[in-house]
Each structure stands twice: as C-alpha cells, then as structure tokens.
Amino acid sequence: MPITSNAPAETLPLTSELSAGLGGTPAFSPLYQQIKVLILQSLQGGEWKPGEAIPSEMDLAVRFRVSQGTVRKAIDELAAENLLVRRQGKGTFVATHAAQHVQYRFLRLLPDSGDASTEGPAERRIIECKRQRAPADIARALGLRSGDAVLQVRRVLAFQGVPTILEDLWLPAAPFKGLTAERLDTYRGPMYALFETEFGVRMVRAEEKIRALPATAPATDILDIPEGTPLLSVERIAYTYNDLPIEVRRGLYRTDTHHYQNSLS
Amino acid sequence: MPITSNAPAETLPLTSELSAGLGGTPAFSPLYQQIKVLILQSLQGGEWKPGEAIPSEMDLAVRFRVSQGTVRKAIDELAAENLLVRRQGKGTFVATHAAQHVQYRFLRLLPDSGDASTEGPAERRIIECKRQRAPADIARALGLRSGDAVLQVRRVLAFQGVPTILEDLWLPAAPFKGLTAERLDTYRGPMYALFETEFGVRMVRAEEKIRALPATAPATDILDIPEGTPLLSVERIAYTYNDLPIEVRRGLYRTDTHHYQNSLS
DNA sequence: CAGTGGTCTAGACCACTGG
DNA sequence: CAGTGGTCTAGACCACTGC
Numbered sequence: 026m027p028i029t030s031n032a033p034a035e036t037l038p039l040t041s042e043l044s045a046g047l048g049g050t051p052a053f054s055p056l057y058q059q060i061k062v063l064i065l066q067s068l069q070g071g072e073w074k075p076g077e078a079i080p081s082e083m084d085l086a087v088r089f090r091v092s093q094g095t096v097r098k099a100i101d102e103l104a105a106e107n108l109l110v111r112r113q114g115k116g117t118f119v120a121t122h123a124a125q126h127v128q129y130r131f132l133r134l135l136p137d138s139g140d141a142s143t144e145g146p147a148e149r150r151i152i153e154c155k156r157q158r159a160p161a162d163i164a165r166a167l168g169l170r171s172g173d174a175v176l177q178v179r180r181v182l183a184f185q186g187v188p189t190i191l192e193d194l195w196l197p198a199a200p201f202k203g204l205t206a207e208r209l210d211t212y213r214g215p216m217y218a219l220f221e222t223e224f225g226v227r228m229v230r231a232e233e234k235i236r237a238l239p240a241t242a243p244a245t246d247i248l249d250i251p252e253g254t255p256l257l258s259v260e261r262i263a264y265t266y267n268d269l270p271i272e273v274r275r276g277l278y279r280t281d282t283h284h285y286q287n288s289l290s
Numbered sequence: 291m292p293i294t295s296n297a298p299a300e301t302l303p304l305t306s307e308l309s310a311g312l313g314g315t316p317a318f319s320p321l322y323q324q325i326k327v328l329i330l331q332s333l334q335g336g337e338w339k340p341g342e343a344i345p346s347e348m349d350l351a352v353r354f355r356v357s358q359g360t361v362r363k364a365i366d367e368l369a370a371e372n373l374l375v376r377r378q379g380k381g382t383f384v385a386t387h388a389a390q391h392v393q394y395r396f397l398r399l400l401p402d403s404g405d406a407s408t409e410g411p412a413e414r415r416i417i418e419c420k421r422q423r424a425p426a427d428i429a430r431a432l433g434l435r436s437g438d439a440v441l442q443v444r445r446v447l448a449f450q451g452v453p454t455i456l457e458d459l460w461l462p463a464a465p466f467k468g469l470t471a472e473r474l475d476t477y478r479g480p481m482y483a484l485f486e487t488e489f490g491v492r493m494v495r496a497e498e499k500i501r502a503l504p505a506t507a508p509a510t511d512i513l514d515i516p517e518g519t520p521l522l523s524v525e526r527i528a529y530t531y532n533d534l535p536i537e538v539r540r541g542l543y544r545t546d547t548h549h550y551q552n553s554l555s
Numbered sequence: 556c557a558g559t560g561g562t563c564t565a566g567a568c569c570a571c572t573g574g
Numbered sequence: 575c576a577g578t579g580g581t582c583t584a585g586a587c588c589a590c591t592g593c
Binding site for chain 4: 363
Binding site for chain 2: 130
C-alpha cells in the first residue's frame, strides 16, 4: 500500500484521506479509481495529446507507487470509456477523432444498402459561421449565462451528391476563439479532430434526443425536399472531460436512403 | 494450469487443444474466454434461470479448475454485456427483463419533460396475435425459410391516455408455440419477461434502424393523428444467446411529447 | 458472524510489435 | 531481441449483505 509513502511520488493516492471526509457518507474510493482520476487529469491537462502514447503500465505504476495491476484496472476502465486505446505490443494511446478508421465516430447515419465504406466520404459545405449572443436554451444547455457569446455554425453534409444532413452547431466562443468558416472549410478530416488539434477540446461523449419533424423553411431549400417531408431531428449535446457540455448540435437528417443505426444491450 | 487435469472436472478448458486446430489461424483463446463460453452454455441450457443466482466465484473456480481471478474476468465480461448482474455481498445473478427498476430495458422513448417515473407505466393494448407464413423480408431477418410459420403481434402503447406507439412483432412460431393475444393481455410486466418465463427465450441484445416516415393508413387511425404526420420508424431485430435473431419489431413512435434518447461514446 | 463480491499485490509467463 | 500489453495464479485483506 502506498499510504506510507514519504518520498514525493506524484499526488499520493490515499484511501484513508479520502475516507476522512465529514460525517456524511464514508465515500470509500478504490485505489484504481484514484489512479483513474490522476490519469484523467493528465489527459485533461494535455500532458499526453490525442494520438500519442501514454507511459507504459509499469512506468505509471512506479510513478503512482501502486502495482501494475492497479494501473491496469484504471486503464481498463478508461479504455472502456473510449478515452484510451490499447494496442498490444505497442502501448496505450490517447483516443482521437482523427485518424480513426471510421470517419465520424459520433455519426450514426448509415446508407440503407451496402456499408459506409462503399459510399465514400461525405461532401461537406459550411454555410456560415458567426458569433452571436447565446439564445436562452443554448445558454442553459452549455452552462453559460444567457447572452454570453457563442459561435454558431451551419453546414450541410451530402452523400454521393445528395444533400442529406443540415446541421446547426453552437459552441461557447471563449474556448473556440479564432474559429472561422474558412478554417472549417479548408480542414481535411472530422470537425471534432480540428477541435482537438486547434483548440485542445476533445469530445468525449454525447447525448442525443431524436424526433420526427416535418421539413420547414431553410431545410426544404438546402436539402431540396418538399415542405412537410418527414425528417429525423437529432439534438446532440456533446461533453468534454468532466462531463462539461461544450457543444449543442441540431441536425436534420433525410432518411429516404439512409437510417440512424443504434445498438441496444 | 488446468491442462494436466485427469480427474473429471467438467469440460476441461484446454488452451492447447484449441490451438491445435487446422493450419489456418492459430486461434489462441485465453482461459477466461473459454470459461466465459462454458458459463454462457449453462445460461443457454437453462442451468441457471433469469433472476436466479449463479454459483459463487470460488465454486465456479473449483468446478472449472481455474483460479478465482480467471472466473472473475469471465464474469466481468458477461456483466458488461448485461447477461449477468453482480451484487456485492449477495452474489451474481442472471439478468432478467422482469423485476428490473426500468420498465422496458430496450425502449428508448422518454417523455420530453420530467422523467419516466413521473409518467407512470404505459397502458398496453394487444390488437391482434395471429399465426401466418413469414413474408420474405421477415424470414430473411429471422433466418427462416420463406413461408415458415411466424406469429405476428400488433399492439399499442399509450402514455397517460395518449396512444403513442404502434408496434408490429414477428416471432418464429416454433419456440413461441401457445402464445396468444389472451396471454399477452393478461400478463403483467414486460413482454420480454413473459418470453423468458413462458418460453425460455431471453432477449440479449438488439439492433435498431431509425427513420422518419409520414403516417399512413392504420397508424393514422390507431394513433389518432392526421395523415402525413411525421413518425419515428423504429425497426428492431432482437437477438438471443449466440447472436440468434429471434424477433423482428417495427414500431411507429409519435414524438410530439416524447423523444428517442441515445448515448454516444 | 459467515459468505459474497471487490480490491490490491507480486510474480511468472505468454502474445504481439518493431528494430 | 527488448518492450509493451495480456493472461493467470495465489494469497491477503476490505466492503457489503443477511442471518
């Protein structure tokens, strides 16, 4: 047990300290959970960047003054949450939205026949990217004060020439200072990969609310469909480390040749 | 290592035997994976029924002649797949669709405001349950020959008096022999729980394809909505053990007061 | 209090990767 | 070949449950 450590290790994980809170719940936290938090902090602080390898399990065990098995369990959980990727014989790497074998990790829309690979990459077009005051609902979702500055992006995704997705995004202006339509247009690769490399913001997980809605004003033109055509409305809130909401995205999906795929278990 | 076992243990897990396949791939399989398969077979064979406790880790370790840690890792994975449920201090239990704190584990439709608990349980009405020959697409999805007998069930779910979901189900007739509208009507609890207790069929996972469609003939009447109203079309294939498809379900969801909720990571 | 799952360790060995 | 993650073991101890 690393409890008796006196040499300056790192941030000493101490079960006893954590347990010694105020009256309430004992708040017992296993060692590996504490290690997990420490690793998380290093990820968050940018000590290891997306795509890079983190130190080996043995190195981390020495650094945190615990056994390899304990580090292992911490990494196991982080890998299960898709924050880290293990590769036998090579190392453990920080997950990234770039250079993954799937183009868009959070996009669940697939072509009805054949697989996505036969379809080729989506064609993207940025319609606008402007700075504005946050509407009340967006501010609430992002944890901002109503009226705080946000960036709004509108874009279209097309598959094989057919415009299929119209999306509006809202991002807090502060962390994304300098984001322009030009930059979005010229970047090759997923938008979330650009966010990682340019702004150090990594999208970790997201929640989506899905509804069926009739097509109205701007969507009918942009997606070239008759008014009232049923569309899939996908409202996403994406979170970065520490469950901090960092993006609101509202998408309208045509589902005449594609479908939203979901796995339940 | 249990390789040298000569006393009749159970079904001796032998890495070497598995590796000794034909030329092709070496097909190395860790011990814990082999234990996992053995546990899976016991689940499948009904040795432990849904809701029951399986033997303790130590008992299983003795039975399979491996260490507790190896059994533990096998159970960990089965628990991660929602086939088993661990309860500290009590034991490990076979997962069940009955008596879970969520009413329908596979239903992702939630009320827009408030949580599902404030809404109360769904009211259910069976419209029909008939035996027929499988249409080609259903037969294909279920791995049957076209024309094989299937049961078709049509039902409506209503929330607070508002009919919201119209569902059609197809089940292979053989395993569900004796299923009637009467039985479905009188059963209290999720339909999947009835399938477990009455027919020994446990739904393990499912895939859903989601689209937006305009309401047409039967749905307009049953859900009491105008023709053309956008509805969420949810096509589900549910699988039992061994990835065997066992149910096709086509649902039409009203999403004016509810939404389909999904988590991405 | 006994029995269960949960944590932690230490050490041995295996499988995979790349130089 | 060395270095990495992956497997397996054995044993000690902890936390939770229910009798």
